[in-house]
Amino acid sequence: MRLHPAVVAHTEEVLREVLRFTAPADGTLSRYFRDHPKLGSRERNAIAEGAYAVLRNKPVYASFSESGAGPAMRRLALLGLADTVGVDALGGLAVEEAEWLKRIAQIDRNALPAALRSNLPQWLYDKLVARDGEAAALELADALNRPAPLDLRVNALKAKRDDVIAELATAPIACEPTPYAPLGIRIRKKPALQNLPLFKEGAIEVQDEGSQLLAQIVAARRGEMVADFCAGAGGKTLALGAAMRNTGRLYAFDVSEKRLSKLKPRLARSGLSNVHPVVIAHENDAKVKRLAAKLDRVLVDAPCSGLGTLRRNPDMKWRQTLESLAELNAKQTAILTSAARLVKPGGRLVYATCSLLDEENEAIVTQFIAAHDDFVLVPMRDVLNEQKIALEMQDYLKLSPHLHQTDGFFAAVLERRK
Numbered sequence: 058m059r060l061h062p063a064v065v066a067h068t069e070e071v072l073r074e075v076l077r078f079t080a081p082a083d084g085t086l087s088r089y090f091r092d093h094p095k096l097g098s099r100e101r102n103a104i105a106e107g108a109y110a111v112l113r114n115k116p117v118y119a120s121f122s123e124s125g126a127g128p129a130m131r132r133l134a135l136l137g138l139a140d141t142v143g144v145d146a147l148g149g150l151a152v153e154e155a156e157w158l159k160r161i162a163q164i165d166r167n168a169l170p171a172a173l174r175s176n177l178p179q180w181l182y183d184k185l186v187a188r189d190g191e192a193a194a195l196e197l198a199d200a201l202n203r204p205a206p207l208d209l210r211v212n213a214l215k216a217k218r219d220d221v222i223a224e225l226a227t228a229p230i231a232c233e234p235t236p237y238a239p240l241g242i243r244i245r246k247k248p249a250l251q252n253l254p255l256f257k258e259g260a261i262e263v264q265d266e267g268s269q270l271l272a273q274i275v276a277a278r279r280g281e282m283v284a285d286f287c288a289g290a291g292g293k294t295l296a297l298g299a300a301m302r303n304t305g306r307l308y309a310f311d312v313s314e315k316r317l318s319k320l321k322p323r324l325a326r327s328g329l330s331n332v333h334p335v336v337i338a339h340e341n342d343a344k345v346k347r348l349a350a351k352l353d354r355v356l357v358d359a360p361c362s363g364l365g366t367l368r369r370n371p372d373m374k375w376r377q378t379l380e381s382l383a384e385l386n387a388k389q390t391a392i393l394t395s396a397a398r399l400v401k402p403g404g405r406l407v408y409a410t411c412s413l414l415d416e417e418n419e420a421i422v423t424q425f426i427a428a429h430d431d432f433v434l435v436p437m438r439d440v441l442n443e444q445k446i447a448l449e450m451q452d453y454l455k456l457s458p459h460l461h462q463t464d465g466f467f468a469a470v471l472e473r474r475k
């Protein structure tokens with residue numbers, strides 16, 4: 058069945074806002090749908106998919122839309138929709154539009170110049186090519202430009218992975234265990250989970266496998282004192298709290314009250330009572346300082362460019378610049394330095410980002426170790442061995458979508474000397 062002809066106009070309208078890049082695209086889309094309550098779920102999906110395709114493929118679409126007729130935004134919307142829902146599903150196309158889309162479909166995209174085909178901003182493409190070479194950079198770009206699957210984490214306090222997979226199968230939701238994370242489940246489609254008893258009862262949470270692995274390498278144990286320094290909406294906090302079997306004390310710090318408030322309903326579902334969310338003014342807040350040298354584990358999931366999550370947030374690549382990167386680097390160093398003070402002798406500090414860039418990752422850690430001789434790097438291969446995770450790594454955890462089918466993540470484990 059064809060989509061309502063208004064879908065193209067809605068996609069055009071939402072793109073006009075999204076492409077200003079003044080706010081995250083997911084928020085803009087949610088607001089748009091709230092303002093247009095009459096749109097059905099099929100239409101909403103098509104509009105969102107179409108708009109995301111434009112964000113993913115903006116440079117290639119811009120070159121395609123040099124041909125064709127009609128308003129530029131409509132051409133972009135048509136390209137996005139044609140690539141996702143397909144031309145045949147689109148209602149209300151003018152004859153010349155349908156013919157133009159057919160001509161575009163014949164173009165061999167692999168024959169386009171490499172930088173254009175990467176669909177990355179030039180500065181980012183140049184950085185990746187300089188580091189990895191053109192072939193690897195293109196492979197990475199290609200994986201980053203595809204939608205991600207939906208990963209779940211099973212809450213070990215409430216269920217077992219095999220039982221959850223069996224229950225999902227009855228829904229019916231086709232899924233499989235994730236290859237590396239012991240509690241992960243991967244779903245290829247995007248079913249609505251909110252109404253499933255498994256979700257309502259807190260047996261499952263949405264969390265990328267890479268993010269689950271980050272929480273696991275923190276290796277928080279029963280009865281320990283732990284801080285998730287940049288907890289946000291608590292994706293990793295929930296995994297840490299469950300790993301601690303709901304014992305000990307887990308502080309969830311963040312400067313954003315709004316983000317931290319999103320942790321509350323998730324905590325209620327999870328059944329965790331060992332988590333203490335604390336809004337802090339900045340990384341040197343007195344609430345942080347009084348925990349100096351008291352904690353067994355501190356996770357710094359630092360604010361970063363988010364370029365490892367382009368599969369889910371394709372607008373990030375257009376919202377980051379070399380200037381914003383430099384600002385982030387200063388913040389990352391400041392937060393890591395302050396969080397380090399909380400670690401007790403023999404305790405561990407984990408620095409993590411969802412960035413793919415060395416300057417937000419290795420460079421921050423190397424600089425930190427050079428300035429703090431009381432911390433030593435624990436090679437990631439040892440940490441992964443301890444945790445029985447079958448991943449080949451050297452000193453650091455470096456996950457990327459083209460190699461591990463996860464979002465891009467980085468992590469380093471540092472131990473405070475006794």
Ligand SMILES: C[S@@+](CC[C@H](N)C(=O)[O-])C[C@H]1O[C@@H](n2cnc3c(N)ncnc32)[C@H](O)[C@@H]1O
Pocket residue numbers: 268286287288289290291292293294310311312313316339340358359360361392
């Ligand atoms: C990568 S996000 C955290 C995501 C979260 N850990 C999760 O797994 O869902 C980084 C977080 O750092 C927070 N942040 C920024 N500056 C901070 C600071 N100075 N101290 C603590 N948190 C900060 C941001 O508000 C944001 O929520």
